[in-house]
Amino acid sequence: MADHAGLLSLDELAARFGAAARALWPQAEPVVQFEPARRAEFGDVSTNVAFGLAKAARKKPQEIGAEIIARALADGGVRATVAAATPVAGFINVTLVPAFWQRVVGDALREGPQYGRGRPTGERISLEFGSANPTGPLVVVQGRTLSIGDTLAKAMRHAGYDVFTEWIINDAGTQLEALGRSLYARYHQLVDPAFAFPEDGYPGDYLIPVAEKLRARDGDKWLRVAQAEAVPYLAAFARDEIVAEQQAVARRFRVEYDLWQSEKALHDAGAIEQGIERLRKLGVLYEKDGATWVRTTDAGDDEDRVVIRSDGRPTYFANDIAYHFEKLQRADHVIDFLGPDHHGYIKRLDALANAYARPGAFEVILVQQMTLKRGDETLSMSKRAGMLVTLQEVIDEVGVDAARFFFVMLSTDQPLTFDLELAKKQSNENPVFYVQYGHARIASVLRKARESHPAALAAAERGSGLGALTDPMELALARRLAEFGPTVEGVARARAPHRLTKYAREVAGDFHQFYDACRVLTEDEATTTARLGLCIATKTVLAATLAMCGVSAPDAM
RNA sequence: GCGGUCGUAGCUCAAUUGGAUAGAGCAACAGGCUACGAACUUGUAGGUUGGGGGUUCGAGUCCCUCCGACCGCGCCA
Numbered sequence: 001m002a003d004h005a006g007l008l009s010l011d012e013l014a015a016r017f018g019a020a021a022r023a024l025w026p027q028a029e030p031v032v033q034f035e036p037a038r039r040a041e042f043g044d045v046s047t048n049v050a051f052g053l054a055k056a057a058r059k060k061p062q063e064i065g066a067e068i069i070a071r072a073l074a075d076g077g078v079r080a081t082v083a084a085a086t087p088v089a090g091f092i093n094v095t096l097v098p099a100f101w102q103r104v105v106g107d108a109l110r111e112g113p114q115y116g117r118g119r120p121t122g123e124r125i126s127l128e129f130g131s132a133n134p135t136g137p138l139v140v141v142q143g144r145t146l147s148i149g150d151t152l153a154k155a156m157r158h159a160g161y162d163v164f165t166e167w168i169i170n171d172a173g174t175q176l177e178a179l180g181r182s183l184y185a186r187y188h189q190l191v192d193p194a195f196a197f198p199e200d201g202y203p204g205d206y207l208i209p210v211a212e213k214l215r216a217r218d219g220d221k222w223l224r225v226a227q228a229e230a231v232p233y234l235a236a237f238a239r240d241e242i243v244a245e246q247q248a249v250a251r252r253f254r255v256e257y258d259l260w261q262s263e264k265a266l267h268d269a270g271a272i273e274q275g276i277e278r279l280r281k282l283g284v285l286y287e288k289d290g291a292t293w294v295r296t297t298d299a300g301d302d303e304d305r306v307v308i309r310s311d312g313r314p315t316y317f318a319n320d321i322a323y324h325f326e327k328l329q330r331a332d333h334v335i336d337f338l339g340p341d342h343h344g345y346i347k348r349l350d351a352l353a354n355a356y357a358r359p360g361a362f363e364v365i366l367v368q369q370m371t372l373k374r375g376d377e378t379l380s381m382s383k384r385a386g387m388l389v390t391l392q393e394v395i396d397e398v399g400v401d402a403a404r405f406f407f408v409m410l411s412t413d414q415p416l417t418f419d420l421e422l423a424k425k426q427s428n429e430n431p432v433f434y435v436q437y438g439h440a441r442i443a444s445v446l447r448k449a450r451e452s453h454p455a456a457l458a459a460a461e462r463g464s465g466l467g468a469l470t471d472p473m474e475l476a477l478a479r480r481l482a483e484f485g486p487t488v489e490g491v492a493r494a495r496a497p498h499r500l501t502k503y504a505r506e507v508a509g510d511f512h513q514f515y516d517a518c519r520v521l522t523e524d525e526a527t528t529t530a531r532l533g534l535c536i537a538t539k540t541v542l543a544a545t546l547a548m549c550g551v552s553a554p555d556a557m
Numbered sequence: 558g559c560g561g562u563c564g565u566a567g568c569u570c571a572a573u574u575g576g577a578u579a580g581a582g583c584a585a586c587a588g589g590c591u592a593c594g595a596a597c598u599u600g601u602a603g604g605u606u607g608g609g610g611g612u613u614c615g616a617g618u619c620c621c622u623c624c625g626a627c628c629g630c631g632c633c634a
Binding site: 506 | 569571576581614630
């Protein structure tokens with residue numbers, strides 16, 4: 001093990017610089033944060049703290065930077081950690097000693113998949129995403145939300161949050177009745193092809209195998225039962241079949257949930273009435289025109305919303321009230337993924353959070369619309385129209401790896417046009433292969449090392465000999481590995497999973513450059529050991545990043 | 558009409574939430590393998606960040622206004 005006596009962590013270093021700044025200008029209460037330098041010529045890390053002090057100090061940021069540096073360098077720990085610190089254009093640019101980056105590699109080797117994990121925040125987060133009506137198969141559009149939600153959940157867990165993922169099965173509405181009538185028709189059509197299909201039914205082929213399964217179980221029984229009587233049973237049967245299929249596809253897409261919540265189950269348990277009663281006691285309900293309203297305008301909504309219709313039936317919003325209160329029981333903070341067509345919901349949820357005296361407890365992440373193309377042709381995605389492109393088809397056509405990487409790659413507020421033609425044809429152009437290739441390349445080197453340099457490989461796995469890492473390419477790669485933790489933390493805090501795919505590409509890019517410039521397996525045992533250590537650490541970080549994205553990390557391809 | 562989201566290189570997208578000369582990939586052009594995987598790499602070219610105004614040391618980011626795209630505006634779900 002290298003000797004790291006006196007070497008500070010980046011946080012400690014920032015604290016020392018902050019102390020120096022506070023000693024000079026205590027009334028301004030400056031706080032120093034280091035971020036990776038934008039350009040190599042700016043050193044390793046930099047801080048813009050001097051800009052904030054310019055007014056109070058009545059000096060140019062440049063001079064302030066110089067004074068802070070001089071003061072900070074009086075500290076022995078700072079001197080041991082910093083190779084160079086210079087004020088440039090108001091920024092303080094810092095280059096760290098090689099030992100700092102060697103330690104990063106050692107940390108990654110020692111911690112493995114746990115590398116970069118944040119301390120537990122103690123905050124419980126509920127994350128709901130992907131939820132769909134149980135009236136048909138998952139469609140490609142849901143692939144985007146599934147990918148983004150699952151990746152955010154994994155990143156937040158790694159960053160230290162206590163995350164609970166859920167899916168709401170929308171099985172309490174009138175569409176279940178239409179589903180039941182649709183299955184009734186499909187079932188009859190098995191013996192009478194002329195049997196009329198309901199106009200408002202779900203016309204896709206996917207109900208035919210469901211009908212066959214029902215017939216295999218119950219025989220001709222439902223042929224002799226009137227539709228009105230049969231529909232509730234058939235609807236439940238179809239619901240179960242379709243949800244099971246949705247769960248299977250989600251799992252194939254590598255997305256697991258902690259809870260699949262049936263809305264009907266909430267209904268049956270009386271959650272709606274309890275939810276309304278609760279709001280009534282909180283004083284945010286009132287009666288008008290025979291209906292019951294929630295005062296959502298208090299939270300800035302355009303108008304108040306009805307929860308109980310004048311005929312006594314609850315609205316959809318009433319379901320939401322019940323479910324969101326339920327979620328609030330198991331989480332401190334509740335996040336919903338919604339399409340842009342539901343942005344009007346934000347104010348309503350704000351109103352609920354305010355009523356519960358938990359302002360800000362509900363957060364909505366809007367994922368912008370996705371449109372489908374096949375070449376020049378824009379595809380309709382209406383289930384009613386019956387021409388849907390399922391998520392399963394996309395999995396079959398482009399594969400889970402390419403699809404998930406592609407879906408996570410875009411920021412949530414960027415509308416996405418998914419061209420099936422392009423996705424297939426371009427699969428070799430999808431950056432996911434670039435990243436996976438990096439991982440496979442490392443695996444290949446390690447396989448070779450096992451034969452040619454077994455002693456060096458064993459030493460590298462123990463984290464020995466990293467002191468030999470001094471080449472700029474080696475240090476650049478190590479610096480990138482050090483960004484893993486902060487990147488994941490940023491993904492969690494900013495709800496920006498797309499930064500993970502960007503990071504994965506940067507790690508792979510830095511590795512490819514290192515690999516091009518530095519031969520790993522050499523005659524020099526010390527060099528070989530150090531570089532093998534760097535390779536193993538890189539492989540670990542790449543694998544962890546890809547895992548968060550739901551993408552496999554192959555050892556060969 | 559009111560409200561929301563968005564507009565960045567030929568194309569697809571970033572920009573660490575107000576910081577340095579706005580960065581990547583693809584496409585284009587010119588180079589690099591008798592050593593660990595060339596699905597790689599080096600370089601060149603490509604921009605009035607939709608237009609205009611404002612706020613300040615500093616704006617792609619914040620405010621106003623116009624243009625354009627998408628989406629909402631039910632006692633539907």
